[in-house]
Amino acid sequence: MSTLVFLEHHGSAIQKGALGVLSKAASLDPDTAGVLVGSGVRDLAAQAGQYGAKTVYVADDPSLASPLPQPRVDVLAALVRDKGLQNVLFGASVLASDVAGGLSARLDAGLNWDMNDLEVRDGALVGKRSALGDTVRADVGWTAEPRLGLIRAGSFEATQSGGDPAVEDVPVSLEGFSTKAELVEHTQEESTGPSIEDADILVTGGRGLGGPEGFAPLEELAAALGGAVASTRAVVDSGWYPYPTQIGQTGKVVSPKVYIGFGVSGAIQHKVGMQTSQVIIAVNKDGNAPIFEFSDLGVVGDLNTVVPQLTALVKERKGS
């Protein structure tokens, strides 16, 4: 076999998810390489060697500075064709998903996503994934090469196996349409206040709150419980609550003793950030909401009645 792992980097670090996939790939296939695509990324190659890459391909060019997918598809497509690589694996992210999707079309190559384990069966890669909000598990395969795969965040530990990789430059030649999108600005909100990762009890508000004003009652409940308030992407994107409180794939991964979701639907990208909570409680007016599939206690009801009642009861019990 031969396997290529997409080494997504941010700033001067390769993403932990990508290194986890690299470690796993190297344990299955001694002929595992990594690919770095960006501007000023050559120095990261040694790090990739530490996590198992025998070869690191480097596409280092100013035109690749922005984290946009289509130029990366151009680079990977040429590399995979040129070297006849059989497996191409990605740690899932917003960028990696768009690269993998584009590459799938460019090479007419099958893509399996949301896999959380990999194995080799009869000399070929087989993936394990869950589906339908994790209510189903399936073994998935490919009917042709190359085989493309996206691995769910957090599936594999990044483990150092040591190694001094061969570093090989790859040519950069971009399609006209790949340069028609450009990054104008990147912003990052700094966290202030207590971190949601440290709280034992997280009271989480979703779009069901109806607006930013819905968070005040949740803050009162969280204060009564001695917990913190967390949120979903939908409400953060809408500007109702700050980004540092967001749980999920593009937010924080939390593991509190108690998670209580109010007006949260339980989308898979939210679930991956809170599924290891000790106890999950959900209040949602839609009895079919996916969150009920993984709640220890599910309440089909209106948060506008449950929240104030619960706050009053908790205060009463604590005698305040």
Next chain:
Amino acid sequence: MKIAVCVKEVPDAGPNRRIDPGTLRMDRSGDRSLNAYDLHAVEQAIRLKDAAGDGEVVLVSMGAAKALESLRKGLAMGADRALLVSDDAAAGSDLVATSKVLAKALEAESPDLVLFGQQATDGDGAVLWAAVADRLQFPVVSQISELEVSGDTITAKRQTEHGYDTIRAALPAVLAVADSLNEPRYPSLKGIMGAKKKPQDTKALADIGLDASEAGDAGSRTTVLGLGEPPSRGETIKIEDEGDAAQKILDFLVERKLV
């Protein structure tokens, strides 16, 4: 401005959703509706058309013939017409095949913008737009939570693992919108009545210039090998609020010494 919106009919969420253990495909026989995330794309298309003062919003979908019923929701919201590619030979299409079919159908429409929802609730792939954009050779931006169209360029803001990016792209472009971009309107009674009369074309693979071997199982490159049992999370309790839910939540926490 001509805007195509890719929309999908999906099985309703809930405990009855399943993969057919015989065919290893999604069981699509139960209640179905238009993928809720796609309503945000339809909504945005209608707003963009209205802002431009003229143009057309076309729903483009691949699915079973009866999926037209679900597409009518988009027409009732205000889309102008629907194009459904439906063919027995297209059943079971994976990403490679689906993107090929949609790109072929879209090519013939030559839209200025192609909008997608953020994910289909049956597959949760959140990748299809990238594949379609590559086949159309259009720039692509995904996870859009703010969007501005001005002349021949779009400017979009979107969340990644590292904060927010603002991206500018030239038209024609493929855009996948997040659920936070807008609040989809409810169709009016007039919209619902009018939807039935709007043009709704169903085309077979041959009608859009594709061979049966390019879709369905034959055109796919991935396969489901088998199904397993999901890991059980232990006992779960689900109750309807009858005025005592808050008390039950508190009791639940107290019993487990969590408050």
